[in-house]
Amino acid sequence: MSQAILTDIEGTTTSLSFVHDVLFPYARKHLPAFIREHQHEAEVKALLDDLREQQQRYLNEGQIIDLLIYWVEEDRKDTVLKSLQGLLWRRGYESGDFTGHIYEDAARRLQQWHATGLQLAIFSSGSVAAQKLLFGYSDYGDLTPLFSHYFDTTTGAKREAGAYTRIAETMHQAPADILFLSDVIEELNAARAAGLQTTQLVREGQATGEHPVASTFDAIQVG
Ligand SMILES: CSCCC(=O)C(=O)COP(=O)(O)O
Numbered sequence: 001m002s003q004a005i006l007t008d009i010e011g012t013t014t015s016l017s018f019v020h021d022v023l024f025p026y027a028r029k030h031l032p033a034f035i036r037e038h039q040h041e042a043e044v045k046a047l048l049d050d051l052r053e054q055q056q057r058y059l060n061e062g063q064i065i066d067l068l069i070y071w072v073e074e075d076r077k078d079t080v081l082k083s084l085q086g087l088l089w090r091r092g093y094e095s096g097d098f099t100g101h102i103y104e105d106a107a108r109r110l111q112q113w114h115a116t117g118l119q120l121a122i123f124s125s126g127s128v129a130a131q132k133l134l135f136g137y138s139d140y141g142d143l144t145p146l147f148s149h150y151f152d153t154t155t156g157a158k159r160e161a162g163a164y165t166r167i168a169e170t171m172h173q174a175p176a177d178i179l180f181l182s183d184v185i186e187e188l189n190a191a192r193a194a195g196l197q198t199t200q201l202v203r204e205g206q207a208t209g210e211h212p213v214a215s216t217f218d219a220i221q222v223g
Pocket residue numbers: 008009010011019023077082085123124125126127130131134158
């Protein structure tokens with residue numbers, strides 16, 4: 001019997017197009033000015049130092065901006081990029097440039113599950129800060145009180161079983177008591193390898209047949 005639901009964001013609670021047509025273009029547009037203005041502030045400086053260390057070479061301001069924009073365009077799930085995006089998007093949400101897209105069925109079912117006592121958590125490549133912004137400024141208002149935990153790639157890669165084992169430990173749940181929802185088969189395979197239950201959301205894609213399938217949150221069997 002599931003005690004907890006762990007959900008992906010992009011392609012699961014939220015449309016691919018919101019991420020690719022709203023968030024990523026916003027990041028691309030505002031990244032250069034953001035880096036120029038904030039590169040010497042502690043939080044941003046620490047991230048840029050991590051980036052230089054990761055690249056094993058000194059990168060000047062222009063090289064950093066070019067590299068990050070290239071990564072935005074190729075949707076690189078890099079922890080430094082994702083952390084910077086989280087900082088960047090704050091301004092967009094706070095100024096009302098956009099709200100976080102959540103499918104109506106996802107918002108409604110998450111609220112129902114929470115009301116019945118299921119523990120809810122997020123696992124996304126987007127940084128924890130970005131996750132809290134998306135649900136905090138969502139189309140359905142502030143949904144952050146629904147979630148007990150938020151996990152990003154600092155916990156581990158979404159396609160590796162170890163991340164799901166660590167998440168279950170942190171949530172104080174047996175892996176078998178957690179239902180993981182995602183649109184990406186490699187993520188579902190990794191979660192299943194760690195012992196979690198799985199359901200694939202197929203809102204805009206093709207089901208593979210390897211996991212239970214749901215086209216909306218209304219079709220998810222919590223058992
Ligand atoms: C929650 S931040 C916006 C989405 C994002 O940047 C991203 O990489 C989404 O990845 P996911 O693991 O949720 O598919």
